[in-house]
Amino acid sequence: MTVDLLRVELGVIWRLDGRGRLPGPEELVIGVAADGMTAAVCADVPGPVAARLLDLVSRGVPSSPGHPPDLLAQCDVLLGGGRVVSGGPCYLVRAPLRFEVPAEVIRSDDPSHAARLRPLRPAGWEPEEWDELLAGGAGAPWAMIVEDGQVAAICHSARLTPEGAEAGTWTSPAFRGRGYAAATTAAWAGLLPGIRLFYSTSADNHSSQRVAGRLGLDAIGWLWKLTPRGSAASQT
Structure with a gap:
């Protein structure tokens, strides 16, 4: 399942802690694949809020590639509102690959x-x-x-x-x-x-x-992030 690959990639990029939490500054990252969604919440988010966010994602319907899932708006409200939304596509790299150029x-x-x-x-x-x-x-x-x-x-x-x-x-x-x-x-x-x-x-x-x-490369889905406005990650 491609959602499982997104779950692995999310863990690789953010090096989740023992509770599966993000180090920040992203407060929420949602992986959206054709066959499901996965998510991780920042370690600083209170437990009850984190549980509600993860429950929303578990019951959500995947959006089409390039379109934020509808539940992002609800997640933003739970986090206090005004978060910056960003996202992008993810791919699986299958070696061996070859791409010839006239350079060493x-x-x-x-x-x-x-x-x-x-x-x-x-x-x-x-x-x-x-x-x-x-x-x-x-x-x-x-x-x-x-x-x-x-x-x-x-x-x-x-x-x-x-x-x-x-x-x-x-x-x-x-x-x-x-x-x-x-x-x-x-x-x-x-x-x-x-x-x-x-x-x-x-x-x-x-x-x-x-x-x-x-x-x-094989497209496996999108990662969507909610980040506090003004943080370094929200500027990129």
Whole structure:
């Protein structure tokens, strides 16, 4: 059942606690698949409210892809109202994948590239994070394309747990539209045999959705979030 896959992905992305609760700032995440819905509530939400939210979801009817479930409005009221609604599609990555581009794809299972990659840290990566990634720590395994002396594209393990991994992709604006995100994602998938691999994006990120289409990823549903207005997550 695809709702079971969404339940696994939700746990991978948010690393739920022992009670199955979210760490925040999202107060509620609902996974909507064709065959059902699943949800998780923030650890800060009082128990009675959390129970009512989960009961609503358990009795709800899945909405069509791209349309928030009707019960989101009721959930917002239970949480105090005024929450920001956001969402996006989710996909299952089935390795092996191939996507050919006229560029070399560097993989983290070849440590010989680390020295030349270290000074090429892209904007948005802190020096310590970049060093840890190249050393095989948080974010590994990964795949990259380097062109014109800079990192043109990267797919890394945005989340990695025993239950699965979530792809994190980035392409430099100067190199978009060349298929580099698809090529690095395909290479990344080959580095993680034996676990479920997921790819998700936001409703308005059409370029990221095109990557999923290029790779023929299996659409499994949508994740919808209710987030307090003003939090960092509600701005993205």
